[in-house]
Every structure is written in C-alpha cells, then in structure tokens.
Amino acid sequence: MTPPSVTTDDGAAAEADAGYSDAFGGDAGAKLRYVRGMFGRIAPGYDRMNNLMTAGRHHAWKRLAARLADPAAGLPALDVCCGTGDQAFELAKLGRGPVYAVDFAAPMLRIARDRAAANPARTGLAFNEADALELPFADARFSAATTSFALRNVTDIRRFLSEMRRVVVPGGRVVTLDMIGAPRGPLAPIGRFYMNRVVPLVGRILSGDADAYAYLPQSTDFVPSAEGIAQLMRKAGLEDVSHRSLALGSVAIHVGRRPL
Numbered sequence: 238m239t240p241p242s243v244t245t246d247d248g249a250a251a252e253a254d255a256g257y258s259d260a261f262g263g264d265a266g267a268k269l270r271y272v273r274g275m276f277g278r279i280a281p282g283y284d285r286m287n288n289l290m291t292a293g294r295h296h297a298w299k300r301l302a303a304r305l306a307d308p309a310a311g312l313p314a315l316d317v318c319c320g321t322g323d324q325a326f327e328l329a330k331l332g333r334g335p336v337y338a339v340d341f342a343a344p345m346l347r348i349a350r351d352r353a354a355a356n357p358a359r360t361g362l363a364f365n366e367a368d369a370l371e372l373p374f375a376d377a378r379f380s381a382a383t384t385s386f387a388l389r390n391v392t393d394i395r396r397f398l399s400e401m402r403r404v405v406v407p408g409g410r411v412v413t414l415d416m417i418g419a420p421r422g423p424l425a426p427i428g429r430f431y432m433n434r435v436v437p438l439v440g441r442i443l444s445g446d447a448d449a450y451a452y453l454p455q456s457t458d459f460v461p462s463a464e465g466i467a468q469l470m471r472k473a474g475l476e477d478v479s480h481r482s483l484a485l486g487s488v489a490i491h492v493g494r495r496p497l
C-alpha cells in the first residue's frame with residue numbers, strides 16, 4: 238500500500254481522495270463495514286492501544302486541538318468520530334458549554350458513556366450513535382467541531398469535512414488531529430520501527446486481534462499529507478486553513494473556519 242505522494246496542491250488532494258479508497262478496491266461500503274466492525278471488536282482495548290501507539294502523547298495533542306477549536310461560551314461544541322471520548326472530554330474540560338459527540342461504533346460509545354459516568358467532573362456531555370457523513374444536526378448548531386484520528390477511517394474525507402463545516406456557525410472552527418505519515422528526521426527509523434513492528438506485535442499480544450493491529454499502522458498510508466488535508470478542508474468550504482506538525486512530523490492538527 239503506497240502512501241499518496243504530493244505533487245501539486247490539487248494533486249495532493251486528488252491523490253489523497255484516490256489513495257484511501259483504493260485500499261478497499263474503491264468499495265466504500267466494504268470499508269465502512271470493515272471499520273465499524275473493527276472498532277466494535279477492539280473497543281475494550283482501544284484506550285490501551287491508543288496510549289501504546291502514541292506513547293501516551295495523544296492526550297496532550299487532543300488538549301491542544303480542543304484549545305485551537307476555541308468553542309464559544311454557552312454554545313454547544315461537537316466531536317465527531319469520538320471513539321471512547323478523549324477528544325470530547327478535552328472540549329468539556331474547557332468549560333465553555335455542552336459537548337455533543339458522535340460515533341457509529343456502539344461498543345466505543347458504551348465505553349465513552351461509562352467513562353463519563355465514572356468521573357463526576359465530566360458533565361454536559363452527550364454521546365450518540367451517528368454516521369459522520371450524515372450528521373443528524375441542523376446547520377450552524379455548534380460553535381466549533383473537532384475530530385481526532387478519524388480521517389483514515391471515513392469513506393469520503395471531503396464529505397466528512399463538509400458535514401463538519403455545515404454544522405458549525407459561520408466563523409466557527411473545524412479542527413482535525415491525525416497521523417499524517419511516518420516520522421521524519423534523524424529519529425525517523427526508530428519511529429517507523431515502533432509503528433510498524435512494535436505496535437502490531439504488542440497490540441496482537443494484548444488483544445489477540447492481529448488483523449486490527451496490522452490495519453491501524455498501515456492505515457496511515459491512506460491519510461493525506463498535511464497539505465492534502467489543508468486542500469481538502471478548503472474544498473469542503475473552510476477558509477483560513479492552517480496546520481501545525483507534532484511528533485516528528487507524523488501528526489498534524491489542522492484548523493479551518495466556516496466563512497462568515
């Protein structure tokens with residue numbers, strides 16, 4: 238599975254679109270069923286796996302993504318593809334307003350709800366089952382929307398971002414946090430070894446699910462480059478798009494704004 242290469246700005250977005258659907262022979266339904274089933278299966282070990290894959294750094298990245306989303310006081314904010322809830326919890330910790338979170342894998346949502354219920358500080362959160370490509374919310378319902386580690390999993394990234402744009406208020410921010418490829422720089426070989434060898438091995442031992450833990454590191458191949466994501470955000474109708482790289486260039490947070 239070859240990562241999409243970046244040529245021109247338009248090329249980056251086009252190749253990103255093509256690259257990720259190619260992995261399932263262009264069959265969006267097959268990918269959707271695979272992804273929903275896989276996250277349903279690995280839900281019980283997902284948090285442990287997330288800590289393993291990011292060496293625990295994902296909490297700090299999600300805190301930063303929530304701050305960059307900058308939700309307005311008194312208005313609801315949204316986290317899409319919420320999984321077990323970490324990104325939504327970071328939005329809630331800002332204390333600006335209620336937080337809605339959606340995912341299509343019921344076992345992930347059950348864990349998110351249990352985690353919220355177990356921590357009295359996690360108030361004002363609502364976790365609901367929904368497809369990110371058809372959000373069950375009215376236009377301009379939220380002051381901001383976030384998503385973390387979801388781009389490689391959805392079947393149509395542009396539509397995904399368009400839906401997030403649609404449900405935020407004009408001027409509101411859409412923020413994505415995602416892996417964008419292998420680590421770069423002098424420490425890159427260690428990072429690649431960790432992602433491609435250690436994560437699948439330890440994941441398999443801990444969960445017994447070899448398939449899922451091979452898919453997760455490989456699926457970064459289907460995430461567009463940082464410039465590709467920025468292009469897709471612009472094509473989805475967002476403006477003032479910017480991004481910052483983290484973790485030796487292997488992770489990026491993108492911020493875009495719905496035009497006024």
Ligand SMILES: C[S@@+](CC[C@H](N)C(=O)[O-])C[C@H]1O[C@@H](n2cnc3c(N)ncnc32)[C@H](O)[C@@H]1O
Nearest residue numbers: 276318319320340341342345368369385386390
């Ligand atoms: C890698 S997990 C990320 C979870 C969480 N955001 C985090 O950072 O820990 C990706 C999540 O996206 C969800 N997902 C993928 N495609 C989706 C879709 N079309 N609609 C709703 N959820 C989706 C999966 O069920 C899974 O929980």
